[in-house]
Amino acid sequence: MKLSTVRVDPPRFETPALIPNLLQTLGRSLTSTNEPTPPLTPTAAGSPTSEELFFKLAHSENAPLGSPSEPSFTRKLNQPKSRPRSPPGPAEISEDAQGPGDGYFALPPAPTRHREKRRSSASERPFKGKTWHIERTDQGNGGLKNAVEAAIADGTLHDKTWVGTLGFPTDSLDESVKVAIEGRLREDCDSIVAFPSDKDFDGHYNHYCKEILWPVFHYQIPDHPKSKAFLDHSWKYFEAVNRSVADVIIKDYKRGDTVWVHDYHLLLVPMMVREALGPDAKIGFFLHVAFPSSEIFRCLAHRKQLLEGMLGSTLIGFQTEEYARHFLQTCSRLLCLEARNDGVQLDNRFITISISPIGIDPIQLDQKRKEEKVTEWLEALKTRYAGKKLFVARDKLDGVRGVRQKLLAFELFLKKHPEWVGNVVLIQVALTTTSIVELQSTVIDIVTRINCAYATLDYQPxxxxxxxxxxxxYLALLTIADALVVTSLRDGMNLTSHEYVYCQDQTHGPLILSEFTGSASIFNGAEISVNPWDHSRCASALYQALTMDPAEKKQRWDKLYSAVMHHTASYWLRTFLDELERAWVEQQRCGSTTIPRLSTKSLVDAYENSNKRVFLLDYEGTLASWGSPTSIILTSPQRTLDVLHDLLLDERNIVYIMSSRTPEELERLFHRVPDIGLIAESGCFMRKFKSGQWTRIADEQLPWKKSVREILEYYVERTPGTFVEERNCSFIWHYEKSEDSTLAARQAGECCNHVNDSCESYRVHAVPLGGTVLVESRDWTKATAAKTVLELTAEGGSAVDFLMVVGDGRDDEPVFSWANDLATDGEVKSVTTVKVGTKNTQANATITGVAGGLLFFFPQHFPFSVWRLSFPLLAIAA
Known part of the structure; x- marks a missing residue:
């Protein structure tokens, strides 16, 4: 199996990336910044300041500094600069040029003289005539890289190919250089590369991803005055890069390959690949960041395209149950799809949802922290901060990491607990980002204020x-820390906290963790959970961490460590690929192209060799076309009733008709066949075989009906031309004849979402069904009624050895699944499940026909009596 793992994140290649020979050394200056820094308080003679301590380290080491699980350890590369600086504004957009997909926007051409001058510039061909080599980079998605390496090391993964873009602009490269790069990457690094234009990549990553998708996915609402979500002209660049990566995958794909796409940068790739490779392709997608609620996601201008892009997958993975639930609600609300707890139902396939929190690689981390340089710096830090308690934090300085909230909480802590002044230090590492300058200035102002208020000659708080x-x-800080403080306002899976827990195997320091991080979902309260917006609670958490009893520290750490060691990087990769394989197998099994047509010979043989037969036949869309009872009676009911009557002539046959209609309607339709069994309102009522009495299977009292009725009436008032049909145990909101079909479809999605959220505790769900919304209970279905039928039949003394289920709708699928399980377990000798139509199904056979009646099949070599008993349903209406 070849695993194509796809992700775009600067530098644009997770695995060994191409870097020119002019790579600078990796020393860092930790003091250079354009913003004013807090004044430093003089320290005791002969003792270096904290900044000097870290400064010495930065200038004394030239080894790669990347974290195994964090992508942000910065290295500056001397690479050719990209010519485009920003996407064109709306007034500059031209559609004359065509690119990948539907085309891309291009700047108006510059004057010829300037273009010729640029072409003659030496910087246009920086690689021409020069040697180059490939170096490994530590940037990118470290968690993903570690997971793949760990899986290869333990034998879980044997063959993989990385797909991505290069770590520098490529417009200046000659075609011969590009070909050489492709060959070297494929041969030496198991990698294939896409070459989007510099302009496309700049617009894709720096504008659409970072200024639109990243804020929205982290709950920075687009209607904020500073939001750039309205600048949707960068969408074309996002499409172009996704198309570029998808085309590379499609070109390299071999039958049997697994394609695994990663993160929000490539949301469109799954559907692009699906459209090219067809239903047999095995495509996984994993979102490494949070997925927002539908209220936030719906603000995106291209929300539908983004969701449909993800739905090209076989399996979609999320870090937490919350993110998965948000995605399902968004699909229900915006696309009016049937969203179940385990996935999304489309017409032709089912997309499975997986909850797979990523983790760290403990083996690699353990090797790193045993290195001599870590020990040296651990001793240096112990000497520098002897007698002090250390709070440690490392965050990107952007709007979602909560650095400002953390500093305010620390300031409040010092005010509330002056006895700790001089004895506790907060070391905050703030990674430089392209975030708003106001945030950086605010953070620096708070730091200055704290240090000016509480610093002494030998103490800087x-x-x-x-x-x-x-x-x-970084590892030395995690080891020596008395507590790690993470106050993210939103975060996918904070792996810094996992690494901290692993490094605390000796001292068992507490973990202060925001409840809005994905990691909080797997630690189960062993951390000190905080709301970053509650400064008072955060300050109390700092005090709690410092004063916690050693026994409690050890107890909490044991639970944290157990979670970290269970949710490792290798375990994440292995479980996701296993779930992807299962989802793909199930999807292929239910695909209409792989399910055989009903075999008449096998059916006749099973029928003739059986002694007790049960038929469960759906009514609407199977025995008759959809419509009112009156119209069905006037079309072809007599032929249907004659066949059912003939089927009942054999005493070994038991026949039940399943329907979503009310008992009264079924009584009118089948009064000419008095002995037949009837199941009404999708399993809520039953008229037993050869009995004229109806039995209510559902509860007499349904407390949810009042609430649901009020919700449906709310949408009826706001959607002209719609009405609610109330049944004994369900409601149907009809909007197929609404005055505004677009409005009605949008309201239907809203309605499903509203009912499913409000009435979840009642075990009620709303399902869109082509022009209607059905609201019914989860506890009583056709499947539960079918189980009752089999139990009643078994009470007669003879076991059922022939079972046939025929249906055409999504509410028949649970019956198919139940019947197939009976065959698998050997409880029924012969089971035949038949789907009418071509949609994906769990039935083991399909048939097609003409809507509105029965198309009789009469093989001349069978006796008439056998035909009358065996073939009334072989060509039932679609």
Whole structure:
């Protein structure tokens, strides 16, 4: 199996990436910044300041500093600069040029003289005539990289190919250089590369991904005055890069390959690949960041395209149950799809949802922290901060990491607990980002205020490093810390907290963790959970961490460590691929192209060799076309009733008709066949075989009906031309004849979402069904009624050895599944499940026909009596 793992994230390649020979050394200056820094309080003679301590490290080491699980350890590369600086504004857009997909927007051409001058510039061909080599980069998605490496090391993964873009602009490369790069990457690094234009990539990553998708996915609402979500002209660049990556996958794909797409940068790739490769392709998608609620996601201008892009997958993975639920609600609300707890039902396939929190690689981390440089810096930090308690934090300085909230909480802590002044230090590493300048200035102002208020000659309460540190220092800090403080406002899976827990195997320091991180969902309260917006609670958490009893520390750490060691990177990769394989097998089994047509010979043989037969036949869409009872009676009911009557002539046959209609309607339709069994309102009522009495299977009292009725009436008032049909145990909102079909479809999605959210505790769900919304209970279905039928039949003394289920709708699928399980378990000798139509199904056979009646099949070599008993349903209406 070849695993194509796809992700775009600067530098644009997770695995060994191409870097020119002019790569600078990796030393960092931790003091250079354009913003004013807090004044430093003089320290005791001969003792370096905290900044000096870290500064010495940064200038004394040249080894790669990337974290195994964090992508942000910064290295500056001397690479050719990209010519495009920003996407064109709406007034500059031209559609004359055509590119990948539906085309891309291009700037109006510059004057010829300037273009000729640029072409003659030496910087246009920086690789021409020069040698180059490939170096490994530590940037990108470290968690994904570690997971793949760990899986290869333990034998879980044997063959993989990375797909991505290069780590520098490529417009200046000659075609011969590109070909050489492709060959070297494929041969040496198991990698294939896409070459989008610099302009496309700049617009894709720096504008659409970082200024639109990233804020929205992290709950920064687009109607904020500073939001750039309205600049949707960068959407074309997002499409172009996704198309570029998808085309590379399609070109390299071999039958049997697994395609695994990663993160929000490539949301459109699954559907692009699906459209080219067809229903047999095995495509997984994993979202490494949060997925917002439908209220936030619906603000995106291209929300429908983004969702449909994801739905090209076989399996979609999320970090937490919350993110998965948000996605399902969004699909229900915006696309009016049937969203179940385990996935999304489309017409032709079912997309499975997986909850798979990513983790760290403990083996690699353990090797790193045993290195001599980590020990050296651990000793240096112990000497520098002897007698002090250390709060440690490392975050990107952007709007979602909660650095400002953390500093305010620490300031409040010092005010509330002055006895700790001089004895506790907060070391805050703030990674430089392209975030708003106002946030950086605010953070620096708070740091200055705290240090001015509480610093002494030998004490500085906040050590603020507005740049990254080396990985050796990072591990030393995690080891020596008395507590790690994570106050993210939104976060996918905060792997810094996992690494901290692993490094605390000796001292068992507490973990202060925001409840809005994905990691909080797997730690189960062993952390000190905080709401970053509640500064008072955060301050109390800091005090709790410092004063916690050692026994409690150990107890909490044991639980944290157990979770970290269970949810490892290798386990995440293995479980996701296993679930993808199961989802693909199930999807192929239910695909209409793989399910055989009903075999008449096999059916006749099973029928003739059986002694007790049960038929469960759906009514609407199977025995008759959809419509009112009156119209059905006037079309072809007599032929249907004659066949059912003939089927009942054999005493070994038991026949039940299943329907979503009310008992009264079924009585009128089948009064000419008095002995037949009837199942009404999708399993809520039953008239037993050869009995004229109806039995209510559902509860007499349905407390949810009043609430549901009020919700449906709310939407009826706001959608002209619609009405509600109330049945004994269900409601149907009809909007197929609404005055505004677009409005009605949108309201239907809203209605399903509203009912499913409000009445979840009642076990009620709303399902869109082509022009209607059905609201019914989850506890009583056709499947539960079918089980009752089999139990009643078994009470007669003879076991059922022939079972045939025929249906055409999504509410028949649970019956198919139940019947197939009976065959698998050997409870019934012969089971035949038949789907009418071509949609995906769990039935083991399909048939097609003409809507509105029965198409009789009469093989001349069978006796008439056998035909009358065996073939009334072989060509039932679609």
């Amino acid at each position: 906040v050590v603020y490093l507005h740049q990254d540190i080396s990985y050796y220092q």
